[in-house]
Amino acid sequence: ETISENEDSLNLNVILAKMYYNENEYTNVISLLAPLLDLPNKQENYWKLLALSYQKIKENSKAVSTYQKWLEESPNSTSALIDNIFMLRTQNKIDKALVLSDKLISLQGETPISHVIRIELFLVNNDIAKANQSYTQLSQKLKVLPEIKGLLGQIQLLEKNYADAVTNLTAAYNKKPASNYGRLIYRCYEALKQSSQAANFLSSHLKHNANDLWALMQLALNQIPVDRNKAISTYQTVLEINQDVALAQNNLAFLLAEKGELAQAAIHSKKAVSNEPKNPDYLDTLGKILLDQNNAAEAVKYLTQAVEISKDTIAEPIYLNYVEALIANDQMLLAKRKFDNFKFTKTDAKRIAQIKAKLPKE
Numbered sequence: 001e002t003i004s005e006n007e008d009s010l011n012l013n014v015i016l017a018k019m020y021y022n023e024n025e026y027t028n029v030i031s032l033l034a035p036l037l038d039l040p041n042k043q044e045n046y047w048k049l050l051a052l053s054y055q056k057i058k059e060n061s062k063a064v065s066t067y068q069k070w071l072e073e074s075p076n077s078t079s080a081l082i083d084n085i086f087m088l089r090t091q092n093k094i095d096k097a098l099v100l101s102d103k104l105i106s107l108q109g110e111t112p113i114s115h116v117i118r119i120e121l122f123l124v125n126n127d128i129a130k131a132n133q134s135y136t137q138l139s140q141k142l143k144v145l146p147e148i149k150g151l152l153g154q155i156q157l158l159e160k161n162y163a164d165a166v167t168n169l170t171a172a173y174n175k176k177p178a179s180n181y182g183r184l185i186y187r188c189y190e191a192l193k194q195s196s197q198a199a200n201f202l203s204s205h206l207k208h209n210a211n212d213l214w215a216l217m218q219l220a221l222n223q224i225p226v227d228r229n230k231a232i233s234t235y236q237t238v239l240e241i242n243q244d245v246a247l248a249q250n251n252l253a254f255l256l257a258e259k260g261e262l263a264q265a266a267i268h269s270k271k272a273v274s275n276e277p278k279n280p281d282y283l284d285t286l287g288k289i290l291l292d293q294n295n296a297a298e299a300v301k302y303l304t305q306a307v308e309i310s311k312d313t314i315a316e317p318i319y320l321n322y323v324e325a326l327i328a329n330d331q332m333l334l335a336k337r338k339f340d341n342f343k344f345t346k347t348d349a350k351r352i353a354q355i356k357a358k359l360p361k362e
Contacts, residue, residue: 010039010046017049026053037069044079051083064091076107085117094125112142119151128158146175154184162188177205179212186218211241217248228255239268246275250282257289265289273302280306284318287325296328316347320355327358336360 003012013032020028033050036042047070054063067087071080081104088097098121105114115134122131132155135143142148150172156165166188173181182205189198199222206215216238223231235252238245253269256262269286276282287303290296303322307314319342326335336359344352 010036010042014043014046014049018045021049021053024056026056029053030057042070042073044077047080048083063087078104078108081107082113082117085121089121089124092124094121097121110137112138116148116151119155123151123154123158126158128155131155131158146172150181157184157188160191162191166192177208179209179214182209182212183214213238213241213245216241217245220248220251224251224255228258231255243271244275246272246279246282249275250279250285253289254285257285257292262289262293266293278309280310280314280318283309284315284321288321291321291325291328294328296325296330299325300329300331316344320344320347320351323355327355332360 003009003016013036017029017032020026020032029049030053033046033053036046047066051063051066051070054060054066064087067080067084071077071084074080081100085097085100085104088094088100098118101114101118101121104117105111108114115137119131119134122128122134131151135152135155138148143152149168153165153168153170153172156162156168159165166185169181169185169188173185182201185201186198189195189201202215202219202222206212206219209215216234220231220234220238223234232252232255235248235255238248239252243249249268249272253265253267253272256265256268266286266289269282269289272282273279273286283302283306287299287301287306290299290302300322303318303325306318307322310318319338323335323339323342326332326338339355339359
């Protein structure tokens, strides 16, 4: 009611926008704040609420442009610089983020925050030397903090010092059991060939983070050679959380096809290809399922794409499925030419002989 009498009051609009944001009403935040973009002297909360609301509704390009406009209007704002650095990091534009971090240091001097930011950026860039250099400039008081131990653990992981890395990463994980720490700890155990510790950690992590997609995907991968039905169940759980995980769609399709559930397999495989239409492995899975459904013409279409995309790096199983689809589609001469022009080095000789027997003789 107050705003209706003071429509141009930026402060009042930001207060109401904060209320909307806390109630998860992100479109209301945008409706309230976006029309005020041309007003001068906008406060920090205005930019943060607007940008974060765009991110929440997955309008990432508008979130990016909001952060950029904030920095244009307030080039010496520490908050604008830091938020733009984080935004660039999510876009993997590390060099641009480092340029902004240089500006942050020029404004603030070398502070703990600036060093921590630069360590994180150097780690993304796999620049161990510079990450180490920034780490050494931190005070001992900071180095004992779990979060900083987590950064040291990441440096040690890049240096392949896995034993020390897992100790420091675990200290950070115990303070905040986030997925990124979990993934790195698991990598350390695998590198140390400590498979039982890796499995126990993954199980413990999932007890407290049941919807962690990375952990579920890793669990499913571990289950495939042991119990394929459990792997199917885990992939289904992943897709209940996020149906756009193409790898889960593809792997579930493959496992269902193995069981002869071709109709369901085709549904999942088509979703995987829809999400990543240029992935040769996903095209191959769909092509093989269609071939098993006696739809040779469609199978040839997808397997041809898989072969053309792979070019010189094509996997032998994909190429064999392609040749088999050509045979099934009665394209015998093309199948023979493609078969004769390919050098097989890893495929079982029995399967090669079976396919060769279907081809026309000289």
